[in-house]
Amino acid sequence: MKKKILCSLMAVGLVMMSCKKELDIPNPNEASVEVYWTNADEAVKGVHAIYSTLHRGAISRWMPFYYIIRSDEGRSSSGDPNIINNMDQFLVTDYNYGNAYDIWRDNYVGIFRANQVIANVPGIDMDANLKQRLIGEAHFLRALFYYHLVTLWGNVPLMLEPSTPEDVPPTATQAEVWAQIQADLTEAVNSLPARYDNPSDLGRATKGAAYAMLAKALMQQRKYNEALTPLAWLVEGEGKSIYNLMPNYRDNFLVSTENNVESVFEWQFLMNPAENHDDDTDPRIDNLNTGTSIAQFFAPPGVGWSDGEARRWLVDEFLEEETTSGGRDPRLAASLLFNYTDERGPQNTMIYGESFAQRYGADNERVWFRKFLNDHWKNQEGYSSPNNWRYIRYADVLLMYAESLNATGQTAQAYQYVDRVRQRAGLAPLTDVMPGLNQQSFLTQLKHERVTELTGEGHRWNDLARWGDLGPQLVQRDPAFSNFVVGKHELLPIPTQEIDINPNLIQNEGWR
Template sequence: MKKIFAFVLLGCLISSCDEYLELPNPNRQTTENFWTTQESAQQGVTAIYSMFSKPGGMARWIYFDIDLRSDEGYSASPWVELANASKFIVINYDFVTFRSVWDDHYRAIYRANQVLQFVPEIQMDEQLKARLLGEAKFLRAFFYFNLVNLWGNVPQITVPNDVTTLVPYSTTEQNWALIEADLRDAIAVLPASYTGGDVGRPTKGAAYALLGKALLQQKKYQQALDAFEYLVEGDGKSLYGLMENYADNFTHTSENNIESVFEISFSDKIAGPPTEGEDFADHTLGNHRAQFFAPRGIGWSDGQCRRWVVDEFLKENTVDDTRDPRLATTCLFDYTDEGGPTETMVYGETFQKRFGDSQEVWFHKYQNDYWRSFENYHSPINYRVIRFSDVLLMYAELLNELNRTAEAYPYVDRVRERVGMAKLSDVKPGMSKADFLDQLKHERVVELAGESVRWNDLCRWDDLDSQAGIDAIELRDPDFANFVLGRDKLLPIPQTERDINVNLQQNPKW
């Protein structure tokens, strides 16, 4: 029976059955029949954005890889492997916080590559086409920016590749070059602002800001200053400023405000499964960070803030001799309310009642306690990737690096004065270049703690490149006792990726 079946099957394959089997299914979308209309071009770009809401996009795991691995945060999770990942104790190179970010970032890049390959051939409104291609370039640069900062020498893929394509890794320098080129292309076509339903897409200013960040990370100081110039003193100056209320930068009621240079949109409209892996039509569009970083009894409490961050705020009072108001927004701890544990409210109950005399600290930014008494996987708060205050502080850092320290003071003063702090030019005039950088390190903590910038700051300042630097960090964060010089600045390339692609080379010492 098996022989007869084989004979019939063979005959079918070499005769008319072959023609029948190759008939296209008219109901199946392919690259040939999908990328044909203006609507499909728009849908293709929307598909890139949808990767932000995936666990490995910007919804969950990247905060573990960036915030918690820095000296600002740590994990005391009962999931030992999760806690160890931020302690630089890694056995499984495919652990979910690494592998998921790698996979979802490359899926986003694949989608951007599809847009960049197929949309140019579509007959459609040329101005809209140029903008959509600019958005795809910006988004590809954004995802590569994260990959390069986390892994360094990663595969550079610029066309829609298939599973048989084994792309070797590119050097960090080659990947930075692609990021720069994509952002310069985006700058040329993206609008300065949007209206209506398009608000939230990357603007010309967002592309300039991300370019500035990429150049600063490479210590290309003058080029980075030139990029930030657009937002700070150039044509885009009127579009950006500082919110009067610092806390408005972290709520769902004041999104896409004048301080937001680029933010990622999240929503609680769809409360589907917060799944790993493939796409689901009803997967959650919310940010999972709040659920994982909320205090125990409310969320998972898998990510917490170091106590030294609190102490940093207490080094200086406002001109009215009150506490820096940014502390209560940044940290949830026993004295978030200056009245202490019995006055500090934690999701409807006092800190004292929930945690007793605990000295624990949680990140307060992006938590939903200002409007509800619970957390879940559906936080609607948009994540501000780049704020204008960050740009101002980076601009000051660049001026200082270019030996223009005196010119840098006003940009730090703008950030300080917003929250009632004295002008730096009044309290610490005439600082040396080295002293000014030390002061900037303080300013960036009290302004930006918990906003996923600290790891890159430590890398840029070379604090992770010497044992003396690591020893100094260890005084603030004991997890750095496990940090191996020359290894832990980068994550390990996922092992299953290397099993599939023999052309990939593992990062040093892993």
Template sequence: MKHIIITFSILLVLSAGCKRDFDAANPNAPTIESFWKSSDDAVKGINAAYGTFYRTPALYSRWIYYHGILKSDEGFGSGGDGGLNNLMRFNQTNYNEGLTALTWETLFVGVFRANQVIANVPGIQMDETLKRRIIAEAKFLRALFYFNLTLYYGRPPLQLTPSQTTDKPANATTQEAYAQVAQDLNEAIPDLPERYTGTDLGRATRGAAYALLGKTHLQQRNYQLALDAFSWLVTGPGRQLYALTADYRDNFIVTKENNSESVFEIQFNENQAENTDDDVDESRVNNTGTSIAQFFGPPAVGFNDGAARRWLIDEFLQESTTTGARDPRLAASFIFNNMDPRGPEFSMVYGQTFASRYGNGPNANGVWFRKLLNDHWKNEEGFRSPNNYRIIRYADVLLMYAECLNGLSRTEEAYPYVDEVRVRAGLPTLTSARPGLNQEQFLNQLKHERIVELAGEGWRWADLLRWGDLSPALANRDPEFEGFIPGKNEYYPIPQRDIDLNPNLTQNSGF
């Protein structure tokens, strides 16, 4: 049921480092000159760029969720991983710490692979439509990698050609980095298809590029540019391609992947490359599943390395549906003692009741993020989850579109797009529940709407950063924010080893 066939091996050889005389040719290794010759090479090259998603553990296999979810006030390091727990407390003294340095490194592996495609595919004699599409996909992927680099590190160097050992690029400013992301996406959009079928499902689409472009502008609070990008999906041609699913939960289960609400999602397979279900790294085999379910899974079924803050539950309980029921998104988003309103004796956790698993013990009040888990079909987690990660959903686009309208002082026009999301959850429309909000009140309402719609999906840190809400004051929700230092902890440190190798790189403020 999974759709992109990932071809890693050729470009892994081209990009791997080893200790040897770099002036001497390796007669057993493919070279750039011998590789980029055919349409098949071009496809292998772009597939290798997608393959960066699966490098364990730094990106979408595991750690990207730590950065977007656990570091925010939604979550925390709840297990025995001391490095993770210190990072979530904003206590980092080792700037080469794997959680931050390896994520940086892996994102640049993705940039390198995309750059190879962009530089070499234009010279291949092949079908021109496919050529343009592959180059556009590479620009989308480079944009996605740089979006993450800018979101989490603030000032990445811009490397826009295949890197050489002599390259020593300086930091870009945050604005320059986001401008490059926007440029790549604008150049990619005309040559990206609106949709794919068959084995190509999961590749970058035009809608995905418009959505990421909108996110890029919105993150800088450039509301008009963001609105223009989102308009393609909300009021333009994309309106015929995307729609909210009838059942909210369908966005988080393996049997409903690539549905009408999916704008872009990472495709995962239950990896069968080894005989045991163990954590794997790319030096041995690529894990085409994701290991995050094992690390976010609650005790007895997973490692419980990351969990949710309980204040989130209260956020969902602020309103009832039009029939007086509880917001159905609550139980779809979290595992906790009252997933079933009747209590822990009726709330099921991987085939057992919450009461039987955790009783009155230390986990009795625990809350765990559910959307990336597999409790709907398994009784325990593992390292090779096939559950796709939906990076961008149409509901997210609708809420961002409303945020843009409100930011442009067009608050009244923004109501219908929030209403679409609320009605799907069974809530009364915002138009009827809270008419006449001013700009500031509407933004505060949107902050609530994004929590209850998108909790545990990886966008909370970006939201808090964009709104200027990151501060020690969040400690009333998340005690870890007592260690937050404004002007420093908005971004991670740049790895010290990169600065040591490149005299043109400078460290982020406060580190």
């Protein structure tokens, strides 16, 4: 049922060095950095180690909270109001709070692993094409990890060589971090294949993934004209014959239809073997590091922890338009679980084998994000979800292209790409229902289109930041934004422990 996953066989000790040299006691049974990088097999395993960073709990579980729940799309109903809710409410007082700090650390783990490959693989005597591809994958993944860091913390240290415990890198500016992301992705574009022929390579970064990430990086800096080039490759160039929209929107979120034609870059997850545990609901299985537990934390009560929920305004957004046949936008039921996921109401809306009315009562108005969940094949969630995170879909690329065209004064040309996304959902083309929009009006409509197409997929926070929409004006949709301070809460505070051990780091503005 599941794909083959890219996993690492490298010892943790190879990629994490934290003790002073004089205190190290060599383990004669463990490979060391000095003797490891000698052949192609070790190079491949080194790259697998970078990919495996995406399975770490902080990245695959907690990072979605900071991109989804912290935005106006979501809310937290965690049982501990002093922890996750503080993040949601912009009332962070503990700069070293573990879930946030672990996101910081795990992204730097990935960067360290990428740096190992970039530094050591060039010296290995091996097939030149494979070598180039592996180095390209490392550059792509390093850019991905820095993309997370710059959009969450902004001003972060740039580490481009394998680190040592003595390193005290300075804070880099956001412009410097973005420049490095662009350089890494440009290297990846030039090194990665457009496709992989071997099924065992499923899930690896491709040229299209690198182009899409490069476009995201440029757009986040509002470099829309520059973003047109990578987007054109995806939409009008070679990528046009590789990617397309799936006929059925819901197929983008089912375990049975992963890595489909709409997937530009997809994080691969695999259900962990239960070993001696009764089932995958045992939290200890989270340590096996091949699945993700985000479904356990996003799923409704009774089948998950419901630490992250959706806000009700999203439902109304989907109901603004009917399909051309007079029906409801099918993306609503694919995106959200609520009392009317089934149009016939709470008695017919099934929540993991029971009706909504049975579980929560007919009038309960709570809403949950559905896309990460496994309700299509399980009656409960657990700590080992095999459901891939569709990190970049082609629909996102089409909307990005439309946004960039509109931003560069080509609004008339932008319509066709929004139309493709709308028509897949059964809606009338925007060309017919809203012809002749000016640049600002088109952007306003595009904001709606990105909600209905991409809600709950982790893009909302960066969308709001790019548009300059983060602020107290969002309070009508999300009351937590009454606490939002412009110039402060766009970024998270640098962990104090990092500043304590590195005098060259500077705390973000507003958090000092």
